[in-house]
Amino acid sequence: MKPLTRRTFMRISAGSVAAGASSKINLLEPAALRGAGRAVAPSDRVRFASIGTGTRGCELLDASLAVPGVECVAVCDLYDSRHQAAQEAVQKQVPATRSYKEILDRKDVDAVIVAVPDHQHRRVVVDACTAGKDVYCEKPMSHTVEDGFAIVDAVRKGNRIMQVGSQRVSSIVYEKARELYSSGALGEVFLIEGSSNRNSPSGAWVYPIPPDASEQTIDWNAFLVGAPQRPFDAVRFFRWRCFADYGEGLAGDLFVHLLSGIHFIAGINEVPQRAQSTGGLFRWKDGRDFPDVIETVYDYPNFRVSLYCNLNNSNQGGEPIKFQGTKGTMEILNQTLTFTPQDITPKPETYSTKGWPARLRNAYLARWATENPQPAPLDYQTTIQSEIFTAPAGYSDVSAHQANFFNAVRTRQATVENEVFGNHTAIGCHLANYAYFHKTIATWDGDAKAIHG
Numbered sequence: 001m002k003p004l005t006r007r008t009f010m011r012i013s014a015g016s017v018a019a020g021a022s023s024k025i026n027l028l029e030p031a032a033l034r035g036a037g038r039a040v041a042p043s044d045r046v047r048f049a050s051i052g053t054g055t056r057g058c059e060l061l062d063a064s065l066a067v068p069g070v071e072c073v074a075v076c077d078l079y080d081s082r083h084q085a086a087q088e089a090v091q092k093q094v095p096a097t098r099s100y101k102e103i104l105d106r107k108d109v110d111a112v113i114v115a116v117p118d119h120q121h122r123r124v125v126v127d128a129c130t131a132g133k134d135v136y137c138e139k140p141m142s143h144t145v146e147d148g149f150a151i152v153d154a155v156r157k158g159n160r161i162m163q164v165g166s167q168r169v170s171s172i173v174y175e176k177a178r179e180l181y182s183s184g185a186l187g188e189v190f191l192i193e194g195s196s197n198r199n200s201p202s203g204a205w206v207y208p209i210p211p212d213a214s215e216q217t218i219d220w221n222a223f224l225v226g227a228p229q230r231p232f233d234a235v236r237f238f239r240w241r242c243f244a245d246y247g248e249g250l251a252g253d254l255f256v257h258l259l260s261g262i263h264f265i266a267g268i269n270e271v272p273q274r275a276q277s278t279g280g281l282f283r284w285k286d287g288r289d290f291p292d293v294i295e296t297v298y299d300y301p302n303f304r305v306s307l308y309c310n311l312n313n314s315n316q317g318g319e320p321i322k323f324q325g326t327k328g329t330m331e332i333l334n335q336t337l338t339f340t341p342q343d344i345t346p347k348p349e350t351y352s353t354k355g356w357p358a359r360l361r362n363a364y365l366a367r368w369a370t371e372n373p374q375p376a377p378l379d380y381q382t383t384i385q386s387e388i389f390t391a392p393a394g395y396s397d398v399s400a401h402q403a404n405f406f407n408a409v410r411t412r413q414a415t416v417e418n419e420v421f422g423n424h425t426a427i428g429c430h431l432a433n434y435a436y437f438h439k440t441i442a443t444w445d446g447d448a449k450a451i452h453g
């Protein structure tokens, strides 16, 4: 436990839910990243390259600076200005190329970070595995069900280490949630809710297009590999998430984070059995293929999961996840987890006795009192006390997730989010879209590795 600063307290207040007057606040302490605070032996250094240095690629390069014992040795992107952006992010004039095959040919590269649009994940990851590189691949792992299984096969065949990039599974807040869930503090959980909401052009993927974007500065043909041919279109290149040729809309972009967090906390690693979706495109009618509101209910063997995304109101902000248990409710919002016990102190069931005559009601109450002797008043929990757990200001689950990957590269131990985990959550996204676009209940057939309507 660390004392709370005023800033931390303000942040917790913004992130906490259901925290009434009575709540206990705990500041979580991140584990030091391996090697932090001391020199890492040269033999222990991991040399990596980044393939795809757009928005996410640059964020990952920036976060890698906090991971001890790793070194970026080259970067790759189809758009020339992103070479410079990557060098700025990594604060070094590393070699830059448009061709990822050149990166894979380099002997000094142990591992690659793959942060290209989703339709290219399969090609780049399979080639990287074949070239003997370990892979950190951004979420969602696959663009299609077939792509996911091809990636799983390539990782196994190449005996590679793989991490999929839903960084929340490395967060100390999610680790605490997993601990609470498995301790039984929530009782039995039959319903889990999650959402991800935005209300801005960037939130709806209407990103500004850089003024130097052209066929001269971008390798458009390489971008199209794995997608239908079309003339150069900067909107498609920079706002690829809007189009089914390259992305999977809200499900692939945002449900994947919610599903990964839920699977991690609940300790499950499976595809949901079925999904039902509704939604619509109401506001961002710019030629996109995907809805701006989607709501999906998933069936798992022991609980149901209800998710939605709305690009037309940012709601609480963040990505709230709520586990509703018979003994308590656990909600995560931003970097804060709030656990609120349910009031389950024994009481007579008086509601329906309003329709009983007094003699029967009184007899029931008298009998209940005899059969349920009450503890002394002071032994009762008179107020429901929430417990809040929060990460310190500035905590980065992205660096923690990268550190987990790079440590696995060194030790050859499994990562926290390997290709099987990533495949399962990505299929969950494909189920949601299948149900939405086919207006049907989408069912997962694990034997056939296929979705049926």
Ligand SMILES: NC(=O)c1ccc[n+]([C@@H]2O[C@H](COP(=O)([O-])OP(=O)(O)OC[C@H]3O[C@@H](n4cnc5c(N)ncnc54)[C@H](O)[C@@H]3O)[C@@H](O)[C@H]2O)c1
Binding pocket: 051, 052, 053, 054, 055, 056, 057, 076, 077, 078, 079, 082, 098, 099, 100, 114, 115, 116, 117, 118, 120, 124, 138, 139, 140, 165, 166, 167, 222, 223, 237, 238, 240, 253
């Ligand atoms: N984990 C997260 O929170 C998070 C956040 C944002 C994005 N992402 C994921 O990261 C990936 C990239 O998203 P983004 O927002 O950075 O997109 P982006 O469009 O900003 O960047 C993608 C870059 O990949 C490059 N590229 C495409 N094909 C390539 C190839 N064959 N070789 C080399 N470079 C290639 C493009 O030139 C582009 O610059 C996506 O899978 C996305 O879902 C994850």
